[in-house]
Amino acid sequence: MHTSGSSVHQPRRSSTDTVEAMSDLNTIGERDSWRCWLCDEAVNPELSVNADRGPSVDGFAAAKGKKGAVGIERLAHRSCNTKKGKIAPVVPWASDLLVIDPSPIIATVDRLSRKGGREVIARCPRHSDTQAASEWLLDRLSRLVPDLPVATSIEEGGGQYLLILRTD
Numbered sequence: 165m166h167t168s169g170s171s172v173h174q175p176r177r178s179s180t181d182t183v184e185a186m187s188d189l190n191t192i193g194e195r196d197s198w199r200c201w202l203c204d205e206a207v208n209p210e211l212s213v214n215a216d217r218g219p220s221v222d223g224f225a226a227a228k229g230k231k232g233a234v235g236i237e238r239l240a241h242r243s244c245n246t247k248k249g250k251i252a253p254v255v256p257w258a259s260d261l262l263v264i265d266p267s268p269i270i271a272t273v274d275r276l277s278r279k280g281g282r283e284v285i286a287r288c289p290r291h292s293d294t295q296a297a298s299e300w301l302l303d304r305l306s307r308l309v310p311d312l313p314v315a316t317s318i319e320e321g322g323g324q325y326l327l328i329l330r331t332d
């Protein structure tokens with residue numbers, strides 16, 4: 165094998181890897197406002213990366229289908245991080261919301277980010293519950309997927325109210 169060509173570039177990987185990982189964590193933490201992308205609670209940047217509630221970098225694999233976006237890195241508590249346990253990430257709905265058959269938030273957002281359109285994401289018995297769920301969801305998504313423009317609408321059907329999530 166001859167090496168006379170000048171077009172071979174090896175990515176430099178050296179002893180600075182640890183330093184780079186730390187600065188990645190700070191960059192990602194600041195971008196996510198030091199809030200865990202899964203449980204939506206604050207992450208203390210001063211805690212050790214080995215502490216359960218310490219900061220760690222998780223992967224938003226749901227974005228992988230999107231052209232050009234291969235796994236977005238997100239800030240998570242170490243104990244919430246889904247990478248190491250290889251479990252599917254789940255963003256829970258707030259427990260005080262009165263919703264029936266709520267869709268998994270990440271899967272729905274993933275489909276909408278790839279294909280656009282609209283989906284029924286939950287049903288509620290009363291209009292006021294639907295309104296509360298809508299406000300909670302939009303607030304939550306503003307942090308979960310800040311780059312995805314989404315909107316909600318409420319439709320009445322079959323004696324219930326449907327909460328619709330759509331891309332704008």
Ligand SMILES: [Zn+2]
Pocket residue numbers: 200201202203204205240241244
């Ligand atoms: Zn968390």
